[in-house]
Amino acid sequence: MENRPFIDKGMQWLVLVYVLAFGVLMLMTNHGDFVLWLNDRHTSFGDFFFQYWTYLGDGVLLAIVALYFLFTNLHKFYYMLIAIALQTVFVHIFKQWLFDGEPRPKTFFADQVDRLNFVEGVNTRGFDSFPSGHTASAFTLAFVLISICKNKTLNVLIFIAAVLVGISRVYILQHFLRDIYIGSVFGILAALIAWYIMKPYADRPKLQNGLLFRKPSKS
Template identity: 35%
Template sequence: MIWKAVKHCPLFFAVLVSILMIGLISCALTSKLTSFNFLNFYHRPFLDVFFSYYTFIGDGLMCLLTIIVLLFLKRKKLSLALLLAFLGSGLIVQILKKLLHEPRPSLYFDQIGFKYSYFVIGIQKMQSASFPSGHSASAFAMCIVIALYFKDKRVSILCLFLALFAGYSRIYLAHHFLPDVMAGALIGSVSGLLTYYFTWHPADIYTKVNIDFKGR
């Protein structure tokens, strides 16, 4: 099943896997404070404004709005797949948030006595439920579905970088750490992949499960 997806969009998945691997290795080798500082070394007023608005690309309301627009455009199956990917990734994210209770950057900095100078004016300082990033999960889940649906390398790479910047916006705005974003991206990617095949190729999933069951 995964191999079929790779054959559909080889460049997309090569870039996606590379990004995920680099991010996960960075999380393993550095502390969340170190990676946060490294990714926030450059702040400018125009970027503050840009990311303050851009971050909504991974917001639940934006996802639902996209789904509604596609319904009006009679892309019913694509709308269904995006809805399932959004709900599936969101459910996993919310369960993990409730179980782990990780502090957001602003609260974590208060706890360790770290002075951070780049909080964006007008952006609410959130306190809890940092891990994983829901915006990142939603953005990557929808990105995967759209990339596999259109099977066009230009569309897929564009979607991937839109999702990547959505994840980065959460760090830039001091709402999440790198591990939060990478976990969200991984959850969203898996959710999007499974949802796509559940919607368009359910027989592939059934065959795989059936073969595994018989093999036991």
């Protein structure tokens, strides 16, 4: 992490635009409007793409990246582990306690279910909608990687990939706009807090090694 900020200024502006744009959209529309608007724009390609792209937020990719860091760099591993733990706590508190049983689109639009376009092969759930855990996971992973990566173009692509995971959750009728919006905020906050927790330990030599790979010692 050295003396670098959590994310560079370019990414800060991109995140600000995202937060403001989706926040304004959420405030200016009724609950469910974005779901219906996006649902009316289903295509064969969209059905195929979003059905599989959504898996990037199911936690498996988080575990794979965490294991990679465990073997290569313990500092990044602990950073990732703390971020995952925070994101999990944030989502669990809201989904299982504060908003337990919150209806998902299939239940919310039960009286209009005949007009909805479902993606074949996707098992749509009926409750525990808020917030989106997949989106939170995707943004947690994205911002851990963005804070580590120095390639600006790659960071923008990582961010777009995370946004598309959120949109996929609405497209396949698993969540509402507010679910993915707050899920993304939780993911960013989890990575940010974890980054600050681990920042003081960034220069510790032992943490720059992994279980399998070690940096050569300076003579």
